[in-house]
Amino acid sequence: xxxxxxxxxxxxxxxxxxxxxxxxxxxxxLGTEMAAHAVPGRGRLATWTTIRRPPTRFxxxxxYYVCVVDLDSxxxxxxxxxxxxxxxxxxxxxxxxxxxxxxLFTLA
Amino acid sequence: MLTAKSLSGELVQTPVDILASAQTRxxxxxxxxxxxxxxxxxxxxxxxxxxAAGVTARDIDVVELHxxxxxxxxxxxxxxxxMSRGAGGAWAAEGRTGMGGDVVINPSGGLLSKGHPVGAxxxxxxxxxxxxxxxxxxxxxxxxxxxxxxxxxxxxxACTVTILGRSA
Ligand SMILES: [Zn+2]
Numbered sequence: 001x002x003x004x005x006x007x008x009x010x011x012x013x014x015x016x017x018x019x020x021x022x023x024x025x026x027x028x029x030l031g032t033e034m035a036a037h038a039v040p041g042r043g044r045l046a047t048w049t050t051i052r053r054p055p056t057r058f059x060x061x062x063x064y065y066v067c068v069v070d071l072d073s074x075x076x077x078x079x080x081x082x083x084x085x086x087x088x089x090x091x092x093x094x095x096x097x098x099x100x101x102x103x104l105f106t107l108a
Numbered sequence: 109m110l111t112a113k114s115l116s117g118e119l120v121q122t123p124v125d126i127l128a129s130a131q132t133r134x135x136x137x138x139x140x141x142x143x144x145x146x147x148x149x150x151x152x153x154x155x156x157x158x159x160a161a162g163v164t165a166r167d168i169d170v171v172e173l174h175x176x177x178x179x180x181x182x183x184x185x186x187x188x189x190x191m192s193r194g195a196g197g198a199w200a201a202e203g204r205t206g207m208g209g210d211v212v213i214n215p216s217g218g219l220l221s222k223g224h225p226v227g228a229x230x231x232x233x234x235x236x237x238x239x240x241x242x243x244x245x246x247x248x249x250x251x252x253x254x255x256x257x258x259x260x261x262x263x264x265x266a267c268t269v270t271i272l273g274r275s276a
Contacts, residue, residue, distance in 0.1 A: 078139050
């Protein structure tokens with residue numbers, strides 16, 4: 001069985017609020033101490049879109065697929081999905097390693 | 109020219125009243141929107157603007173809204189309450205948002221047809237509606253008395269809805 005890579009988030013030291021991106025300020029209590037917080041990269045595909053006209057620096061990659069994933073741990077995140085073959089809303093997905101630092105998902 | 113209503117009679121020949129202008133915020137991220145078919149900033153701004161102006165969506169004759177992508181007109185028009193939720197696509201397809209329709213949306217052609225020059229887009233929308241309400245627009249909506257502009261920033265992070273009316 002494949003093991004998903006973790007997804008890096010931020011967690012407020014003061015109130016425990018977990019933010020889906022790494023940030024410096026808590027959206028809930030305005031606390032300024034945010035600690036690194038990793039969650040398992042496992043969730044369900046909410047939706048996706050195909051990028052056919054990318055910005056210049058991603059031209060080589062087109063067409064590529066941007067997705068929205070509802071993680072099993074709660075937060076909703078955006079990322080990319082490697083292929084749309086078999087993709088449907090609600091399908092289980094997992095995060096896989098990606099050298100460019102982008103959250104990359106694949107159908108689990 | 110922007111002026112107090114008490115001065116507009118002597119300074120402007122065909123004044124247009126600013127009945128309401130409301131600005132709200134929403135999530136700066138796609139993933140921060142629980143409903144991917146709605147921008148809460150638009151829903152809130154529209155409610156505030158209708159209340160301040162004392163009108164409802166049904167009273168609006170012409171709208172310049174933020175159709176930054178083709179899907180955006182459908183989402184925006186439903187969020188503004190111009191038709192019921194889920195009916196935006198059908199209304200556009202059936203011509204109910206075109207000239208002579210139930211509510212005329214983007215007679216200017218909208219953002220996609222003008223290249224969406226970000227900061228200028230909002231001012232352009234006001235210009236369009238003012239000319240419609242003065243009755244001198246080259247693409248005139250007949251009898252337009254009440255107009256609205258809707259401007260959305262980022263991924264729905266900020267929204268401004270303005271309601272303008274032809275001076276009685
Ligand atoms: Zn906090």
